[in-house]
Amino acid sequence: MKKIKxxxxxxxxxxxxxxxxxxxTGTIYTARDQAHKRLAQSLKKNKKLPFDxxxxxxxxxxxxxxxxxxxxxxCGPTTSRRMDEFTPCLLDKGLLAMIGKGSRSKExxxxxxxxxxxxxxxxxxxxxxxxxxxxxxxxxxxxxxGPEAVFRLEVVDFPLIVGIDSxxxxxxxxx
Amino acid sequence: MRIINANKITxxxxxxxxxxxxxxxxxVLAGLKQAYAKETNKRAEKILKSIIDNALIAKKEKLAxxxxxxxxxxxxxxxxxxxxKGDLNKAINRGIxxxxxxxxxxxxxxxxxxxxxASVYNPAVIHVDLVKGKKLKITVLPKxxxxxxxxxxxxxxxxxxxxxxxxxxxxxVSQAGPDACPPYVVGVGxxxxxxxxxxxAKKALLRKITDHGSELEDEILKEINKLNxxxxxxxxxxxxxxxxxxxxxxHIAGLPVAVNISCHALRSATKVL
Numbered sequence: 368m369k370k371i372k373x374x375x376x377x378x379x380x381x382x383x384x385x386x387x388x389x390x391x392t393g394t395i396y397t398a399r400d401q402a403h404k405r406l407a408q409s410l411k412k413n414k415k416l417p418f419d420x421x422x423x424x425x426x427x428x429x430x431x432x433x434x435x436x437x438x439x440x441x442c443g444p445t446t447s448r449r450m451d452e453f454t455p456c457l458l459d460k461g462l463l464a465m466i467g468k469g470s471r472s473k474e475x476x477x478x479x480x481x482x483x484x485x486x487x488x489x490x491x492x493x494x495x496x497x498x499x500x501x502x503x504x505x506x507x508x509x510x511x512x513g514p515e516a517v518f519r520l521e522v523v524d525f526p527l528i529v530g531i532d533s534x535x536x537x538x539x540x541x542x
Numbered sequence: 543m544r545i546i547n548a549n550k551i552t553x554x555x556x557x558x559x560x561x562x563x564x565x566x567x568x569x570v571l572a573g574l575k576q577a578y579a580k581e582t583n584k585r586a587e588k589i590l591k592s593i594i595d596n597a598l599i600a601k602k603e604k605l606a607x608x609x610x611x612x613x614x615x616x617x618x619x620x621x622x623x624x625x626x627k628g629d630l631n632k633a634i635n636r637g638i639x640x641x642x643x644x645x646x647x648x649x650x651x652x653x654x655x656x657x658x659x660a661s662v663y664n665p666a667v668i669h670v671d672l673v674k675g676k677k678l679k680i681t682v683l684p685k686x687x688x689x690x691x692x693x694x695x696x697x698x699x700x701x702x703x704x705x706x707x708x709x710x711x712x713x714x715v716s717q718a719g720p721d722a723c724p725p726y727v728v729g730v731g732x733x734x735x736x737x738x739x740x741x742x743a744k745k746a747l748l749r750k751i752t753d754h755g756s757e758l759e760d761e762i763l764k765e766i767n768k769l770n771x772x773x774x775x776x777x778x779x780x781x782x783x784x785x786x787x788x789x790x791x792x793h794i795a796g797l798p799v800a801v802n803i804s805c806h807a808l809r810s811a812t813k814v815l
Contacts, residue, residue, distance in 0.1 A: 386776075401658070431606045432646040440646055441606040446688045446721050468688075469721030469775065490592050491774050492723040492807045494609040495600035513661050514648050528776070539720055539775060 370524070374422045375463045377533075380485045385532040389487065390524040395424040395466065397518040399445055402509055403453040410456050417508030417517060420461040427467035429514040430504070431494070439504040439520070443494030444468040447486070451475050458482045470539045471531060480535030487527040488538070500525045544621075544676040546815060548628025551680070554813050555637025558682040559614060560645040562811035563606045566597040569750040570727070570808045573783040576752075577725060586778025590725075593773065593806055604645075608723075608807040611647040612684030614638045614666035615744065619679040622672050631668060638682070639663040650687075669741065681748060683810040689726070689803045692718035695740055698797040707732070707799055708758075712765045714801040715782060720775015723805030727751055728766065728785045731800040733792035742788040743802035748810060751784035759785045773806075 371379050373393025383389060396418055398406065409416055427447050431440030447467030454465070455478035463484050468491040471479075479486055490497060500522045508517040531537040571594070578590040600607040616634050620626075626633075642649065642663045649663045666682075694714045698707060711730055718726065731742025755763065763785045772778030783806065792798060 429609060429648065429650075431609050431611060431648045434604065434646040437603075437605075440648075441600070441609040443609050445610065446691070448721055468723065470719060488774060488776075490589065490596075492608050492805055493592050493596040495603065495605040495607060496592060496596040498605060499599070511660065514650065515661070528774075 377483050380533055383529045383532055385529050385536045385538050387529045389527045391527055392523050395426045395520050397426045397428040399427055399429050399515050401512050401515045402517050403450050407453040422463050424464040439498050439501045441494030442498050444489040458484050476531050476535045479531050483533040485533055486531040488530040543625050545625045545627055548633035551633040552637040554680050555634045556641035558811040559638050559641030562682050562684055562809045563611050563647050565601050566607050569752045571597055573751045577780040581778055581780050583778035585776050586772045589773035606647055610686040612686045615683040615685050616666045616668045617681040618670045619673045621675040621677045623676040635664040638666050678815040681812040686805055689722040689805040692722045692803045695800045700797050711762055711801055715766050718803050724771050725780045725806050726782045727804040727808045728782050729802040730787040733790040736798050739798035739800035743800040746786035746788040747804050749786045759787055
């Protein structure tokens with residue numbers, strides 16, 4: 368199985384093919400619906416983003432609360448489709464990888480190809496299992512959004528499947 | 543007349559919220575294990591194994607089976623010879639919040655659906671049925687919204703063919719595709735009114751998925767499992783674990799059919815007081 372590390376470079380993901388299994392180690396940022404809306408609005412107004420998008424990995428995830436003695440709560444992926452309308456502008460600003468579940472729009476697939484980025488699938492509905500790969504979790508932005516805040520996660524060997532590769536080829540039938 | 547204190551209901555709602563979210567239903571786990579034993583697609587098999595492992599890890603480590611701890615749906619069967627001392631709805635909502643806080647579950651509820659705002663723990667969606675006797679049965683079903691978003695309702699003509707109805711149900715699953723955490727459990731409500739068919743579809747998810755299905759349920763399940771969606775939508779013969787249908791009388795002019803899809807993390811817990 369292929370192993371990749373953040374900070375990701377385009378050369379790291381160039382050879383990944385749709386359907387490949389990958390283990391990811393490094394820093395990822397959680398962001399879901401409301402965080403995406405805010406990121407996109409900030410870009411529109413040319414405002415500074417709360418974290419650097421260049422080479423970043425965004426994980427569509429809103430974890431449960433962290434029980435005492437644990438690093439994180441349950442933290443599986445949420446449905447990626449809802450983030451589609453905000454995704455192309457983030458990719459154009461340097462976002463290199465996204466992690467989620469399910470299919471994407473053809474606009475997202477095209478933006479992935481254009482920017483030579485990648486979309487990964489994480490084990491859907493396996494938040495307890497995936498929490499074992501998380502070594503640290505820290506609120507990084509938009510704390511007032513509660514579970515929809517941006518968390519900076521340090522992960523080790525986080526299991527992924529390439530959903531759409533840098534050529535824009537996807538594992539699912541493209542609609 | 544038997545009297546029950548609302549505090550007792552709060553305690554029960556608290557316990558059930560935690561149990562439902564941390565301890566996957568036995569019949570669902572059994573259904574997953576059966577599917578794992580039967581699946582021939584290698585990748586599907588591997589993903590099913592992870593799904594089963596996830597449930598075991600959640601239980602052992604007291605973590606939520608899924609981070610989407612759902613919109614809490616509460617089904618109450620209230621015996622008509624039982625008197626509640628206190629406010630039933632308040633008691634349930636208080637219990638849900640207590641349970642979600644104690645279980646470190648996610649506050650996913652938005653008070654104002656249009657203006658959104660900060661997320662909180664309640665209210666739950668509460669359905670109360672008056673029944674005979676003096677018992678109180680409470681079920682908590684935390685419904686994840688990835689799959690709730692794939693719900694469908696169609697008001698068929700009363701002259702519709704059974705094949706049209708079957709196709710509607712199979713198409714609903716096909717449209718959910720890889721997005722809502724397959725393998726699914728498909729709840730179907732047939733009859734009543736638009737709103738009642740939707741409620742029946744959700745209630746169908748409370749049936750044990752390992753129970754023997756009707757001929758119609760089995761037929762639809764077979765069709766769904768030919769779609770080759772599979773776990774995570776990556777192919778395989780396990781697209782749904784079960785189809786459960788609830789029916790009710792309806793009007794001469796209509797034939798409502800509702801589909802409520804559940805992800806593989808179909809969670810609920812019940813207690814009778």
